Amino acid sequence: MPGITREEVAHLARLARLELADEELDHFAGQLDDIIGAVARVSEVADQDVPPTSHPLPLTNVMRADEVRPSLTPEQALSGAPAQEQQRFKVPQILGED
Amino acid sequence: MTDNSTIIKLTAAEIAAKIASGELTAVQVTEAHLARIEAVDEKVHAFLHVDREGALAQARAVDEKRARGEKLGPLAGVPLALKDIFTTMGVPTTVGSKMLEGWIPPYDATLVKRLKAADVVILGKTNMDEFAMGSSTENSAYGPTGNPWDLTRIPGGSGGGSSAALAAYEAPLAIGTDTGGSIRQPAAVTGTVGVKPTYGAVSRYGMVAFSSSLDQGGPCARTVLDAALLHEAIAGHDPLDSTSIDAPVPPVVEAARNGSVAGMRVGIVKQFRGEGYQAGVVQRFDESVELLKSLGAEVVELDCPSFDLALSAYYIVAPSECSSNLARFDGLRYGLRSGDDGTRSAEDVTALTREAGFGPEVKRRIILGTYALSSGYYDAWFGSAQKVRTLITREFEKAFEQVDVIVSPTTPTTAFPIGERADDPMAMYLADLCTIPTNLAGNAAMSLPCGLAPEDGLPVGLQIIAPALKDDRLYKVGAAVEAAFVEKWGHPLLEEAPSL
Amino acid sequence: MTVTELLSYEAALAEYDPVMGLEVHVELGTKTKMFCGCSTELGQDANAQTCPTCLGLPGALPVVNAVGVESAIKIGLALNCEIAEWCRFARKNYFYPDMPKNFQTSQYDEPIAFDGYLDVQLEDGEVFRVEIERAHMEEDTGKSTHIGGATGRIHGASHSLLDYNRAGIPLIEIVTKPIQGAGERAPEVAKAYVAELRELIRALGVSEARMDKGQMRCDVNLSLMRKDAAEFGTRSETKNVNSLRSVERAARFEIQRHAAILEAGGKVVQETRHFHEDDGTTTAGRIKDNAEDYRYFPEPDLVPVAPAREWVEELRKGLPELPRVRRNRLREEWGVSEVEMQAILNAGAVDAIVATTEAGADAASARKWWMGELARNANEKGVSLEELPITPADVARVSALVASGDLNDKLARQVIEGVLAGEGTPDQVVEKRGLKVVSDDGALGAAVDEAIAGNAAVADKIRGGKVAAVGALVGAVMKATRGQADAAKVKDLILEKLGVSEG
Numbered sequence A: 001m002p003g004i005t006r007e008e009v010a011h012l013a014r015l016a017r018l019e020l021a022d023e024e025l026d027h028f029a030g031q032l033d034d035i036i037g038a039v040a041r042v043s044e045v046a047d048q049d050v051p052p053t054s055h056p057l058p059l060t061n062v063m064r065a066d067e068v069r070p071s072l073t074p075e076q077a078l079s080g081a082p083a084q085e086q087q088r089f090k091v092p093q094i095l096g097e098d
Numbered sequence B: 001m002t003d004n005s006t007i008i009k010l011t012a013a014e015i016a017a018k019i020a021s022g023e024l025t026a027v028q029v030t031e032a033h034l035a036r037i038e039a040v041d042e043k044v045h046a047f048l049h050v051d052r053e054g055a056l057a058q059a060r061a062v063d064e065k066r067a068r069g070e071k072l073g074p075l076a077g078v079p080l081a082l083k084d085i086f087t088t089m090g091v092p093t094t095v096g097s098k099m100l101e102g103w104i105p106p107y108d109a110t111l112v113k114r115l116k117a118a119d120v121v122i123l124g125k126t127n128m129d130e131f132a133m134g135s136s137t138e139n140s141a142y143g144p145t146g147n148p149w150d151l152t153r154i155p156g157g158s159g160g161g162s163s164a165a166l167a168a169y170e171a172p173l174a175i176g177t178d179t180g181g182s183i184r185q186p187a188a189v190t191g192t193v194g195v196k197p198t199y200g201a202v203s204r205y206g207m208v209a210f211s212s213s214l215d216q217g218g219p220c221a222r223t224v225l226d227a228a229l230l231h232e233a234i235a236g237h238d239p240l241d242s243t244s245i246d247a248p249v250p251p252v253v254e255a256a257r258n259g260s261v262a263g264m265r266v267g268i269v270k271q272f273r274g275e276g277y278q279a280g281v282v283q284r285f286d287e288s289v290e291l292l293k294s295l296g297a298e299v300v301e302l303d304c305p306s307f308d309l310a311l312s313a314y315y316i317v318a319p320s321e322c323s324s325n326l327a328r329f330d331g332l333r334y335g336l337r338s339g340d341d342g343t344r345s346a347e348d349v350t351a352l353t354r355e356a357g358f359g360p361e362v363k364r365r366i367i368l369g370t371y372a373l374s375s376g377y378y379d380a381w382f383g384s385a386q387k388v389r390t391l392i393t394r395e396f397e398k399a400f401e402q403v404d405v406i407v408s409p410t411t412p413t414t415a416f417p418i419g420e421r422a423d424d425p426m427a428m429y430l431a432d433l434c435t436i437p438t439n440l441a442g443n444a445a446m447s448l449p450c451g452l453a454p455e456d457g458l459p460v461g462l463q464i465i466a467p468a469l470k471d472d473r474l475y476k477v478g479a480a481v482e483a484a485f486v487e488k489w490g491h492p493l494l495e496e497a498p499s500l
Numbered sequence C: 001m002t003v004t005e006l007l008s009y010e011a012a013l014a015e016y017d018p019v020m021g022l023e024v025h026v027e028l029g030t031k032t033k034m035f036c037g038c039s040t041e042l043g044q045d046a047n048a049q050t051c052p053t054c055l056g057l058p059g060a061l062p063v064v065n066a067v068g069v070e071s072a073i074k075i076g077l078a079l080n081c082e083i084a085e086w087c088r089f090a091r092k093n094y095f096y097p098d099m100p101k102n103f104q105t106s107q108y109d110e111p112i113a114f115d116g117y118l119d120v121q122l123e124d125g126e127v128f129r130v131e132i133e134r135a136h137m138e139e140d141t142g143k144s145t146h147i148g149g150a151t152g153r154i155h156g157a158s159h160s161l162l163d164y165n166r167a168g169i170p171l172i173e174i175v176t177k178p179i180q181g182a183g184e185r186a187p188e189v190a191k192a193y194v195a196e197l198r199e200l201i202r203a204l205g206v207s208e209a210r211m212d213k214g215q216m217r218c219d220v221n222l223s224l225m226r227k228d229a230a231e232f233g234t235r236s237e238t239k240n241v242n243s244l245r246s247v248e249r250a251a252r253f254e255i256q257r258h259a260a261i262l263e264a265g266g267k268v269v270q271e272t273r274h275f276h277e278d279d280g281t282t283t284a285g286r287i288k289d290n291a292e293d294y295r296y297f298p299e300p301d302l303v304p305v306a307p308a309r310e311w312v313e314e315l316r317k318g319l320p321e322l323p324r325v326r327r328n329r330l331r332e333e334w335g336v337s338e339v340e341m342q343a344i345l346n347a348g349a350v351d352a353i354v355a356t357t358e359a360g361a362d363a364a365s366a367r368k369w370w371m372g373e374l375a376r377n378a379n380e381k382g383v384s385l386e387e388l389p390i391t392p393a394d395v396a397r398v399s400a401l402v403a404s405g406d407l408n409d410k411l412a413r414q415v416i417e418g419v420l421a422g423e424g425t426p427d428q429v430v431e432k433r434g435l436k437v438v439s440d441d442g443a444l445g446a447a448v449d450e451a452i453a454g455n456a457a458v459a460d461k462i463r464g465g466k467v468a469a470v471g472a473l474v475g476a477v478m479k480a481t482r483g484q485a486d487a488a489k490v491k492d493l494i495l496e497k498l499g500v501s502e503g
């Protein structure tokens, strides 16, 4: 499997909303390339006809009844908010779509 | 009157018995441990937060309960060190990260509720690798924890605070979480006992997620019996966790009280030795196998070729899940917000917050996981890793048709010096070589001390692995091994640790 | 604002065939959210219906709402879908402030229902089959209010305020396969599909599906292909088209806009578009480049949903009659035309009329009241028929009083007015207001005599053969009896007294 380039790391950082500094990007790019090289062995099984395991438990159909449980109070909900206004979470302007 | 230095060396079972009989009060026990923390934690740095008031209030409540003649639970009044990954209502929870500095959760984790219901006294929150990512506790945003055997060495990770607290006699019980070995590896390098229960045995509700399909909370203690008592207190079905097992908790305490390996078949896996294993570790492991034989176990050699792919699969699955689990830390609803100068957008503030709030290992794993899940790579990376999980699970199943438990070294080396692997992720990742297969398959495992490595005099851990839902076997075997070693050494291993 | 070039609709359809894809999100009417026990009741204080799970607090975990799954299966069955034997939730990863976890718990390649269809009937009765690709379960986002901008819009706002009461409310997303072959009727098909779906959802009792309350939201994807082309064109995705009329207008506008671009030799850009209710236009939103990468993977905090076949069959047995089938049955029973039936449907009066007939009224009078007096009243107040403070039983009672001759039309209207004003049941209103047809000859006779005496000239004219003038005397009697007289009877009496016979 091919390694990972600095540009790819920059793209992934954007997808993951990480504002990496330039030096950080260089440093990570090298390390990630090493890690990816090391873990690439998993692709040995890519062509094998084996079902994937996404979860260690063979459980299905875990559901709850549609019954109301107590919510937090708005004060509790907002207790960790970096900023609030009108009992709502105050956030910087959202880059909109319109 | 028992003095503090005696109290702190008691086991949890002994403390509970003495409180129940009235020989000690819970307040007395709590004060002894708080004094010990005060005395040594500046050096050890096991705790991020000590909840003195909360602990004493809980202890007083236990004493009052006893005074009223109410029946006390098996761990009533026993102090505990809680990994700072569980939410505690009204008590700071940081997960070892700047991202959550000062965050006070408005709710208790299910595990915390159970501990409180069992009248366990929670002393405070212990240090850990940020978001449980690491094997040394050096990734904590609040500085490293020292290994009480040698303060210049790592106490393991991610739950290094919990293992160090036990080894430093700051608490007789602790809680850890194990995603790739974070309970067992710290136990191994500090000469303590740690158990990763079967996945789904202990509720994850209120345990800050690293990798949801791998994370599992579990007990840490200085003896196998204490671990079993704690296991029983925290395990059981939780309707708030969809992945929680709805079945009775295996009889772990009974097993711990009746240790035996006679007539058991014990497997040793070919893949759990070789390059990278320290000689002294291998030596102590081989001695352990001989001990098991002498106790009446039959030893069977096993070949599990897929185990060689476990580390690779783990470093795809865990980062993938973490990249998604940690997306919620965006500086908008709780925790750190950075760069909000009134002109920047929410998007920019989120990116700046995450840059400022996460340490390098967390960022590395988020990027790695984002990569493994991204379109065009998913099948080759995440998909393949999931196939490896299936293969490993099948090999375990096959193995457990032949043996009752599997044993291995817990970790290939003893505690390494702080700083040695700090910026070498691949070297760091090797610490979890033997513990990871169990997380991928979801079955249960324990680490307990099996001696000191001759070359450095540091503890070596023996890992016992049991099939899913057969956690009691860990305790049955563990108790037998522990008793035999203590008899051989003449005392618990931890007594050989230097005094702080 | 730039004016968008449009081609005339006729010209567009002469050259191109529209291909549509409709994505409808339905908010379920469950008591609690999809993954936590918070109430879904509307109109509560901001952030009063949140918990660690729907706020995405560290450590919190989801648990699936069983009624959410049941509703999804019912919808799937009613849409003639296959119901998955085993399916999972997935995480759709992207950052947005209204989404607390920064991923949406949704379904991806394993929807609970797939491969179905819905037959929709156009206004002239033609039936068009819309193929359903999938119906899957997911969760709603919170609500943001933008502060500081001139219009409360996101653009130009200084900051935003977030209320997560809506975050986590169950949604079912229903996606059609590409709708082809509707030609010029495509916008009409789109509207009829959404209308039919709405009726279906309501009939299933899984949601009120009120588009005006955001309980049902529609995205219209549209592309054009030249009549001789073999492949679909580039599509636009018009988001949040939230009324039936808007669905039709949005489709029509996009057909004309795409056609204008293609005719001018241009290329349609794959982008999201925003629909504007005021003028029926759309404007460009986000361009869909390939930067969007949702990194779907199976939700590790939830276990698979594997609906037992017995459960599915039980739910299938419990399905109500499909709205279209029921509508056609009622239309025949009531003996009304397609157009009239459509009007009843548009007024949302079908259920009220049915309930009124079930309470004993004949269909014609039930229809008359609900489509007349009551529809007008609801319209004036801006509420739905169900929200009027009158029950089908009340209407049936009024209708019975008319049939028995105790009330005439005019009095009946007053009774209804009284009921709507909260004066009580129809009988109570009759009692309190003293509304009763006066048909007793003695009482009427006196009023008639008075009217003849007071209008001697008119009476003479009638005697002289101008029978048509009787209306004036009837009017006088009705006035004197405050409308409570039986007008036909009054007329007969006057003519009798004046010794004149009609015709």
Ligand SMILES: [Mg+2]
Binding pocket: C106, C138, C173
């Ligand atoms: Mg959707």
Ligand SMILES: [Zn+2]
Binding pocket: C033, C036, C037, C038, C049, C050, C051, C052, C053, C054, C055, C168
């Ligand atoms: Zn909630």
